[in-house]
Amino acid sequence: MNALLDCQAVTKLYGVVIGVNDLTLTLEPGVHGLLGPNGAGKSTLIKLITGQLLPTAGEIRVLGENPWNNPRLLGRIGYCPEHDAFWKFLTGYQFVHTLAQLSGLGRGPAREATLSALERVGALGFKDKPMSTYSKGMRQRTKLAQSLVHDPDLLVLDEPLSGTDPVGRHELMDLIGELGAEGKSVLVSSHVMHEVQAMTQRFLLIYGGRVLAAGDVQEIRRLLYEIPHRIRVACDRPGELARHLAGGDGVDGVQTDAERGELWITTREPRQLFAALPRLAAQTGVALRELGSEDESLDAVFEYLVGDGI
Amino acid sequence: MVGGKKIWIVALFLSLPLLLLGGVLASGGFDFPEEEGVDIEGMAMSAFLYLMYPQSLCILACLLYGASLLAGEIEDKTLVYLFARRMPRWKVLLGKYLATTAVLAGMTLTSMSLAYVLCGRPMGSKMWLAVSASTATACFTYTAVFCLLGLLVPRRAIPVGLIYAVAVEGFLSVVPAVVNELTTSYYLRSMAWQVAGVELPAKISEDFRREAQPFLAGAGGSAVFWVPALFALGALGVSAWVIHRRQWPLTEGV
Numbered sequence: 001m002n003a004l005l006d007c008q009a010v011t012k013l014y015g016v017v018i019g020v021n022d023l024t025l026t027l028e029p030g031v032h033g034l035l036g037p038n039g040a041g042k043s044t045l046i047k048l049i050t051g052q053l054l055p056t057a058g059e060i061r062v063l064g065e066n067p068w069n070n071p072r073l074l075g076r077i078g079y080c081p082e083h084d085a086f087w088k089f090l091t092g093y094q095f096v097h098t099l100a101q102l103s104g105l106g107r108g109p110a111r112e113a114t115l116s117a118l119e120r121v122g123a124l125g126f127k128d129k130p131m132s133t134y135s136k137g138m139r140q141r142t143k144l145a146q147s148l149v150h151d152p153d154l155l156v157l158d159e160p161l162s163g164t165d166p167v168g169r170h171e172l173m174d175l176i177g178e179l180g181a182e183g184k185s186v187l188v189s190s191h192v193m194h195e196v197q198a199m200t201q202r203f204l205l206i207y208g209g210r211v212l213a214a215g216d217v218q219e220i221r222r223l224l225y226e227i228p229h230r231i232r233v234a235c236d237r238p239g240e241l242a243r244h245l246a247g248g249d250g251v252d253g254v255q256t257d258a259e260r261g262e263l264w265i266t267t268r269e270p271r272q273l274f275a276a277l278p279r280l281a282a283q284t285g286v287a288l289r290e291l292g293s294e295d296e297s298l299d300a301v302f303e304y305l306v307g308d309g310i
Numbered sequence: 311m312v313g314g315k316k317i318w319i320v321a322l323f324l325s326l327p328l329l330l331l332g333g334v335l336a337s338g339g340f341d342f343p344e345e346e347g348v349d350i351e352g353m354a355m356s357a358f359l360y361l362m363y364p365q366s367l368c369i370l371a372c373l374l375y376g377a378s379l380l381a382g383e384i385e386d387k388t389l390v391y392l393f394a395r396r397m398p399r400w401k402v403l404l405g406k407y408l409a410t411t412a413v414l415a416g417m418t419l420t421s422m423s424l425a426y427v428l429c430g431r432p433m434g435s436k437m438w439l440a441v442s443a444s445t446a447t448a449c450f451t452y453t454a455v456f457c458l459l460g461l462l463v464p465r466r467a468i469p470v471g472l473i474y475a476v477a478v479e480g481f482l483s484v485v486p487a488v489v490n491e492l493t494t495s496y497y498l499r500s501m502a503w504q505v506a507g508v509e510l511p512a513k514i515s516e517d518f519r520r521e522a523q524p525f526l527a528g529a530g531g532s533a534v535f536w537v538p539a540l541f542a543l544g545a546l547g548v549s550a551w552v553i554h555r556r557q558w559p560l561t562e563g564v
Contacts, residue, residue, distance in 0.1 A: 050394050053557050069554060075396030085387035102395045102402075146391065 002064030004029045004154065004185045005049065010058035012044050012209075019044030021209035023058070027187075031180035033196030033203035034189040041209040042189045043082065046158050049187070050079045063154060075103060078147035082158035082189075084139060088132040092123055092142040095131055096149050103150035110149075117145040122171055136163030144172065148179075155179060157188040161195055173198050228252050229270040233277065234290035238263035241286045261289070316378070320371045320414070324421035327362045331428040348511045355432035356506070359441045363422045364498045368448035369475045371418060375410050376456025377467035379403075380553060384464060400550040407453060407546060415449040433506065440506035444498040451494045451538040454545035461552045491529070497537050500529035 005027040012019040020041045036042050047053040048060050051067035051074055060066070065073045086095060096117060100110035118124045123141040131139065140163055147155055157176070161169050176199045180186055190196045196203055205212040235241055238256040241263055246254050250269035257264070267273045270293060281288045334340060342351040380403065383389035392402045422445050426438050459474065460467040483495035490496040510518055529537065 050390075052390065052393070069399070071396050071398045074394055077394070079390070079394040081387075081390050083387050085390075087386075087388060099391055099395065102392065102397050104396045150396070 003027060003061070004032070004063065005187070006061040006064075008059045010048065010055045010060050012048060012053060013056045018209045019053075020048065020055075023209070023211055025204070025211050025214055027204070027214070029183075029185040030202060031176065031186040031188070031200040033200050034187055034206060035191065035193060035196055035203050036189075036206035037191055040191075040207045042191075042206055043158065044209070045206065046079075046156055046187075046189060050074070050077060050156055075150065076153045078150065078152035078155045080143050080147040080155070080157045080160050082162065084136065084163075086131045086139065086143070089130065091128050091130055092118065092134070092138070092145075093127040095142060096146045099146045100149040105150060113149045113151070114145075117149040118142070120148060121145045121175065122168070137165050137168045140164050141168070141172070144175075153185060155184060155186045155188075157186065159189055159191075161190065161192070169195070228266045228268050229293055231265045231267060231270060231273060232290070232292045233263040233265065233288065234261055235263060235281070236261060236287045236289070237284075240284055241281065244280055244284055316374055317413075320374060320417060323367050323370055324417055327358075327367070327425045328421060328428065331425055335428060349433065351430070352432040352437075353508075355429040356437050356441070356508075359422060359425060359429060359432070359437075360444065360499075360502055362425070363418060363441060364444040364448040364502070365479075365495065367421075368414075368418055368445055369452055369479060371414050372449060372452035373456050373468065373471040373475065375414060376453040377460035377471050379406055379410060379453070379457040379460060380549075381460035381464040381467055399553045403457075403546070403550055403553055407457060411450050411453045414453065415446045418445050418449060433508070437506050437508075440502040440504075443505050444502040447501060447535070447538050448494070448498055451542045451545075454542040454549070455494070458545040458549045458552075461549055461556075491537075494538055494541055497529050497534050501534035501538075504530065504534055 003026045005025070007023045007025050010020055010023045018041075023041075023045070034042050034045065044053065048055060049062050049067060051070055054068050062073060063076060067073055067077075090098070093114060097110055097114040100113050100117075101107065105113055115124070115127075118127050121141040121144045123138065123145055126134065126138055131142065134142065140160060144157070144160055147157065155176075160176070161172055164172060173195065176186055176188060180200065186200075188196065188199060201216040203216070204214045233241065238258060238261060242254045242256050245251050245263075245265060250267050250272055251265060252268060253266035255264040255266075256262070265273065274291065277291065278288065280286075340351060340355075342354060344350070378385070380389065383392065393399055395402075397405075419442055422441060423438070426432070426441070431438070455474075456467070456471050459471055463470050478493055479495040483490050483493035483499075509515075
């Protein structure tokens with residue numbers, strides 16, 4: 001099976017501005033999150049994937065083919081752009097139906113596919129209203145429907161949850177999860193990490209036009225083994241526990257918050273520490289209430305990766 | 311996508327001659343001098359129809375639509391929906407071009423036909439056919455030319471198009487020798503003249519044929535049809551090449 005995305009030393013320059021910088025990566029089929037702050041290069045990478053731009057250097061292949069001026073490949077890709085553009089005089093139904101026909105569906109199949117796609121994204125209820133009267137969330141759903149309407153193998157969704165209400169956001173996240181479960185490949189970009197984390201555990205972190213890391217949270221953690229974890233311990237006597245931990249093997253630092261009954265341990269060997277903490281608590285008679293690591297969240301990983309550069 | 315505000319602007323343009331003619335008729339109609347053997351009114355009304363439609367309103371309507379045929383989609387950021395599909399880019403261009411010209415030709419021919427009736431059907435059905443042929447050809451040719459212009463100078467397409475309309479299709483089209491043969495207007499005039507089969511009074515016919523016709527409407531035979539078609543195809547071909555090669559700022563952001 002062809003890789004979903006194969007980039008070999010891809011660079012894209014806009015004059016002297018770097019969009020993507022010497023990017024080499026391979027993604028296998030599945031649902032992937034593309035994460036990075038604004039200006040990180042996410043949109044450039046998406047434009048390269050959807051054949052809107054040609055790399056300045058390097059080679060990009062999507063589903064085994066070069067996407068530039070490749071209508072056959074584009075027929076296998078569903079693209080939901082970030083920007084809020086549409087033909088104002090069309091209804092949602094007309095918008096999706098027109099684009100279904102442009103994807104090669106005949107009038108009848110396009111009608112069926114349009115209704116199905118609109119239903120799937122929860123946009124059937126307002127399909128006959130002009131898009132100029134839509135809220136941002138309604139437009140997002142309709143844009144998502146046009147990307148689904150031709151049943152593509154790969155969905156490229158650029159900030160698809162932007163502007164949606166909490167309920168709609170949840171529904172769309174579920175939908176993207178369902179699409180992944182059905183075997184579709186999805187590349188979804190966002191700068192809101194918990195959203196992506198709710199849809200997939202596989203992601204790319206991109207910053208300054210470079211991929212900082214690719215994989216799931218644990219893989220990235222493994223790659224970044226030398227970066228210390230912070231472990232939170234809630235207990236009845238944090239000071240007592242801190243005294244026993246300070247200077248111990250694998251412990252880089254200890255910080256207590258007596259008021260909240262918490263202890264923050266910085267360590268490069270979190271697994272060993274997690275194993276050792278109950279023993280230590282038993283020896284010292286400290287009652288542990290809760291153990292946790294903030295580093296399992298994407299936000300923490302991303303902060304480690306880009307430091308103060310965000 | 312042939313819709314939006316532009317269609318109302320074009321409809322307004324095309325209603326102007328009808329309002330003008332309606333106003334004149336309501337205030338007593340035309341009063342042309344009479345001369346035996348010369349249909350002065352018919353000639354004047356035919357000239358009015360020709361100057362109003364293929365020579366002016368068609369150019370403006372085609373400029374408005376042609377210049378934004380794809381440039382408008384770029385500006386509105388809707389081009390991405392068309393180009394990120396299974397449809398090759400040249401087919402998108404051709405589809406938009408044909409849809410646009412069909413609508414423009416339909417609107418201008420309707421307006422022209424109404425104006426022809428209001429003018430009292432000057433010089434018979436041949437004149438209607440002549441102005442219709444020129445009007446339809448003008449729509450197809452100018453839309454293609456202005457589409458190319460819109461792709462080459464997207465931000466200044468309207469002013470550059472107006473300069474083109476005045477300088478090339480206005481001024482250069484009446485410059486003798488080879489220069490006028492490079493303009494669409496020259497062939498449209500020749501087409502109208504040929505299809506109408508106008509019989510000029512003997513006393514001016516010879517002078518016209520000798521001095522005016524060669525640079526006003528000198529093209530003959532099938533050239534009046536295939537040269538404008540060639541201009542349109544050439545402009546469309548170059549446009550297709552441009553959109554095939556160019557990377558568009560389809561969406562914003564890095």
